[in-house]
Amino acid sequence: MARGFGWLLDLGRNENKRAALLAIPIMDNLNGVIAEVLGDSAVKGLKQGKPFSLNSVVSVSLLTERKDIFRHQGPILVAYPNKKLLDKIDNIREVTDVLVIPWSFGEIQYWIDTWHARELGATENRQAEPAFSDPVVEEALKSLTSRVNLSTGIGHPMDRAAAVDLFRKLKAAKIAYDPSEVRGWLVRHGWESDDADAVKDIAEKISQGRSVRSExxxxxxDIVDLWRERASKS
Known part of the structure; x- marks a missing residue:
């Protein structure tokens, strides 16, 4: 945990990264290790909704599952998260950096895969994100993203129907896809986490040959032919 706050201080060399969030599932997570690192006074202030100053450089405010924040221009240090908290963070816009300190890596593996996250201190890879396993599926997801209203995801029956039909057409064309990879791509491209989960659920059911009702x-x-053509040019 001390390395996590050290990470915030390192980022604080950039004046645009001096407003940070400490994200935890519930208030009780402040007790124990975090209190040992920050001290009782800082923890007491956080519980009262007051930010604390880290070495008079970085201002740190608290974020829990119960608090909604839609934009934050700065880094977020995430301690002992569950999926609900990570999904909340994925939905916050304009975040500059995220460091996650989990109870175990297995609990956040899906998040690591989504963002291609690397371990703190590992050599930074400045290459573009890894290519999607099948560029035809990626072109299909681009079409879906352009078609639906991202503020409501697939909440509208027509948008849900578009998602269902998309995966049916891929399956009929014998184009395989990984529902988890689909979800990760959607989250990285502006979808809310819950909406990406809903699309993943549809993708899984259709891949398994299960019935999905829709309009x-x-x-x-010939849309699959168009996706194939676009994929060949990308």
């Missing part, structure tokens, strides 16, 4: 999807009969 007519509205994709053209």
């Amino acid at each position: 007519m999807g509205g994709w053209a009969d």
